[in-house]
Amino acid sequence: MSKERQEFLIGTYTETVIFGDGSRFAGNGQGIYWADIDMVSGKIRLKQMIEGIKNPSYVCADKAGKRIYAVSELEEYEGHKSGAVSVYEVGEDGSVKLLDRKPSMGTNPCHLYLDETEGILYISNYGSGSACAYRIGQEGCFKEPAMVIRHQGHSIDKERQEGPHVHSIHPCRFAEGVLVCDLGLDKISRCVVREQDGQWIFTEEESWMTKPGYGPRMLVYHPVLPIFYVVQEMGNRVLVYEYGNGTLQQVQDVSSLVTEDGGIFNTAAEIRIHSSGTRLYVSNRGADCITVYDVDGAGRIAPNSSIPSGGKTPRCFAAAEDTESGNTFLVIANQDSDQLLSVKHTDCHMVETEDELQVGSPVCVWLL
Secondary structure, eight states, X not given: OOOSEEEEEEEXXXXXXEOTTSOEEEOOOOSEEXXXXXXXXXXXXXXXXXXXXXXXXXXXXXXXSOEEEEEEOOSOBXXXXXXXXXXXXXXXXXXXXXXEEEEOSSSSEEEEEEOTTSOEEEEEEXXXXXXXXXXXXXXXXXXXXXXXXXXXXXXXXXXXXXXXXXXXXXXXXXXXXXXXXXXXXXXXXXXXXXXXXXXXXXXXXXXXXXXXXXXXXXXXXXXXXXXXXXXXXXXXXXXXXXXXXXXXXXXXXXXXXXXOOTTSOOEEEEEEEOTTSSEEEEEEETTTEEEEEXXXXXXXXXXXXXXXXXXXXXXXXXXXXXXXXXXXXXXXXXXXXXXXXXXXXXXXOOEEEEEEEEOSSEEEEEEO
């Protein structure tokens, strides 16, 4: 199906945040930006702003685009050692109002996952290394008490892996529950929310370890095959996993860079896959590029090319597809150069920058 315009949300940093490596970043965003892209020309248009929220570094929405969820990546919220999570309701006239805001039950939340039933919102608390789950009521508000899993331990990097750092949560397509990526522990775990004896609980069922120091950050599933891909932030790698018959097996370990340059400090960040299942994309901060992989019929990947991000620190990007023309526009959020770029990428791997929008400290792009 072809769309004339694809709407999307942009999450930003609005104030100073301390990253996992101890560095401080002074955010200058204004909140959550609502924009769209012309799927023919690639031109980006800003539609409206959602203000009054601190450090909405990750945003997502329900399938209908009527409820918007956002973290507030903070170390303290209303006197508690915690960040926050908010939900907004979108009216028929396009107006946006805050429905509810609650503690994220951990510090520096950085990722959200709304489950397929849209009944549970999962929050990744990077700072405290915890995973939180809120059930969502019929009116859209968060049901208390929240359910929390607090990880323990460390890995080999004394600066960045001194403790657990839950970075993202995703659906599990080969068993019950969700998959949790913990950068600090080099661990991917399967966790389940269930009702037991009249109480709702959130428990870890099993886990798998990556190589020490890899730092699993995000994952994405192949649209057809029993395969998923995990980007390793610290190791600058992409791990390919195959699942079936109740087992999970790592089948590939590939660099996140087409050409590795030991003189450039790099950390891999976002990962996306084309709906055709033939192309995989990974962003690299430092090298400031998007690596494009060819995906074969078995789901295995091979680096094809590298697309310059057009700015500094491409923390996040989204792939807006037009199935009629075959065009894909990469909408790239360059955190440190305060800009959003649209880059046209065709099936023939032709690349052309189409537009640029000035946005303060953009760190998340979510297609509506």
